[in-house]
Amino acid sequence: MAGYEIDPCVKCEEAMQPYLDRVLSDAERHEAEEHLATCSHCAKRYRFEESLRVFVRKCCDEQMPPELKQKLASLRTPL
Amino acid sequence: MGETDTNGARKVAAEARDRVRFEEEALALSDQVYRVARRLVSTREEAEDLVQETYARAFRSWRSFTPGTNLRAWLLRILTNLNIDRGRRKQRAPDEQPLEEGDYFLYNRLEQATRDGNVDEERVVERLSQDDIVGALSVVPHDFRDVVVLVDIGDFTYQDAAQILDIPIGTVMSRLHRGRRILKRELADRATGGS
Helix, strand or coil: CCCCCCCHHHHHHHHHHHHHCCCCCHHHHHHHHHHHHHCHHHHHHHHHHHHHHHHHHHHCCCCCCHHHHHHHHHCCCCC | CCHHHHHHHHHHHHHHHHHHHHHHHHHHCHHHHHHHHHHHCCCHHHHHHHHHHHHHHHHHCHHHCCCCCCHHHHHHHHHHHHHHHCCCCCCCCCCCCCCCCCCCHHHHHHHHCCCCCCCCHHHHHHHCCHHHHHHHHHCCCHHHHHHHHHHHHCCCCHHHHHHHHCCCHHHHHHHHHHHHHHHHHHHHHHHHCCC
């Protein structure tokens, strides 16, 4: 396989979602981290993705209306 | 009182205790259940109805919950089943539009849209508004959205999502992959004014 190498940035891009989902094997994670330590192009995009996830979660953090909470409590079996 | 009566009374009391504990634990999770429900359906009213029906059913069938297992996942399984039963998902055909290749696509688009091209990646996200996020998520087709909402907003594992939706874990992964891509495509269009 001499001379044949996948572009490390392409490989790192493919690893991003599983990396952030923490489902990579130790070896795969290590490989991604090694690349990220030296490649600011990929490191920026990983940081962006991470902050995007946090932001999405924050935007969807809609409080439950208090009346609904009371309604749910009223569904309990009476003692 | 005879011995049988005493045993019977004890059993009833023990069951009542278990039921009360179940109900309290379920209610303590209601904020989290609502948050997921709110993003699975379009309106607040639908989300409220769905959560109420879920709790009504959960309280009726509390005996079928196995103590020590994941109660939040159990509640969400009831909720997603009810949501499907109510036919809320018979909507548009699955998203067949081609997706942008690559996961860096949204960042690249936002970066291009920034004049000097030199952006702080943690601030690029500020180009998106809450309306962008909520709006983009709401147009992701249901099959994909269910998985994205459970994993990215509900913080469920792939395994939990597979059990909740009763689909194989491989399907969870492929729908998550596609759902996130669709979400990012929609965000890119909203943030940079159409493709």
